[in-house]
Amino acid sequence: MTSSRLIARYAIEHADHFEVITRYADTTETLHLPKKAPILSSLAAEHPAAIWFERKMQDDFGLRLEGAWDTRPLVQQEYFPSNTHPLLASFDATQSLTPIAAHPYPYETVDGDGVFEVPVGPIHAGIIEPGHFQFSQAGERILHLEVRHFYKHRGIEKMLEGTNPLHAWPIVERISGTESLAYQIAWRDILLQATRTELPESLRCYHALLLEMERIVHHLTDLGFIPNDAGFGTALAIASRLAEDARRQLKRLTGHRFGFGAVRQDIPAAYDPQQLLAWVKQLEQELQTFSDWILDVPSLWDRFDTTGILSHDDARTYDAVGVVARASGLPLDRRDTPWYRELGWECITETGGDVAARFHVRLREMAQSLTLVRHLAEQVVPIDTEKWGTIKDGRYEAFVESPLGELYLTADLKEGKVKRFFVRDPSFVNWQVLHRMMPGNIIADFPLINKSCDLSYAGNDL
């Protein structure tokens, strides 16, 4: 019997011990490890996606893993100094590290006659974030893929330690630019709890509207890029035009094309729902045409159908979230609340688990997001908002359904400052399940499968 879904596992340093928090969907477990022998039992046998959390703790704090099949460094790459644990309080955040002579990273490989490796990355052919994919191949067929990331590691967790939570906004907004509004709403929820503030309903509607706008931009972009990776450029030409329209609407609403700064600011006094609603109506029509057309292109669906299947069991075992989980039949969505249900929200799932299913989920969610925007737009009224109150110390957590999936953010606040900031981007778990979609597929379909999941590197690497 497996326990409930694993959301995150992370550590906090105290004077004489490490506290390891394991957040499940329905419970939180806390372990205390003595500093002299900080040995952590791995959960990876039951929850394979625990391994990145644990390897991260090994790098960040120097915890030692017990019962783990994989104890390679995760965040710290070839040139990273040994025995360096940046999240320890004794480690000066701003110190400049000197690269050491490279110690090669042993990739997961498959042995056998004629089996060969294809290393891809960290810099990719297109305009994409950096990350490494190591393929074990038998001819064109993929036997195994190892995803290796953290090239973009900026040290966000350490960067935010010691800051005033009210001053952390500009950084939180830029952890993952294409999920900025989700991160902002998560941070808003942390601050609301810490200052014991109630959110005015009009503001809640406005932020929810912005979150759907971000999802619309994101899904539209994917609806173009996924077919493009199957060589069908016309879809990209159409969807990228619609995505640009949506981004311009976001700019009209917030003053910024990605909505940076939007959640900490008031609703603009010039807020006008009519113009927005006219655009929604137009996009709904265009989306219908797009949908009728693209669903009727057999050569495209020949590439989508049965490609990169993630089974329902694998999605659950690997604790997958977001579009990836929903396309494999897991009804996981943080908008599953009475408030959203009242607006007409329903969890959209597919059962195929392939590229086609993920494309369908995005297509249907797009239509739903437009309906949500239509309902929310009328409820937004510019209001005077009060200033944040005094920050109360404590541990706070927030969940938001970003365009990619469930975002989990937690902060320990002490003496009005951030003591520990931890965030688990939906990509952090979904990257770990990507390899389960590969066996039996040809390497030429990898970009298509990867794009159908559209995961974040910046949010993952922090």
Add this chain to the structure above:
Amino acid sequence: MVRFWEQRAKRGIVTEHPEWEEEMAALRKELKKGIHKHFAGSLAIRMVDSGSCNACEAECNALSNPYYALERLGIHFVASPRHADVMLLSGVMTFNMLPHVLDAWEQIPEPKWCIILGDCPLLEAPFTQTYAIKGPAAAHLPIHHHIPGCPPTPEEIIEGLLAFLKTLG
């Protein structure tokens, strides 16, 4: 499918959207001249992300949408640094990316130029310095031009590329 072509014919060419037409025409004229002079017809850009938030990449992708249609100016993004004239660098230059960025730069044949994109490579974005950041980019590479913004809009990127070409005079 018939309906698609009907719609397509009805819509016409969105690139000539009145909002952008004039400005783009002027830009196009100037850019084409610059490109002919220095790059025999086209400018090839290798985009490298050294630790961005992905917004700069999203805006560079937007350059190919029908509103901006960057390639009609003879400017295109290429898959290999060996095909590139310019490295367009975004991000804060992380400890982990630095060796790979330098490797990519080395692979670009001479003559080559490095343009930094957004506020990150100057460390002017809100991120504060940490152990994991080796920026600013200028500490590691010769920087020829900067396109500011967080992130710069597609329009600002195109104008920035134009301004870069002007510096080559």
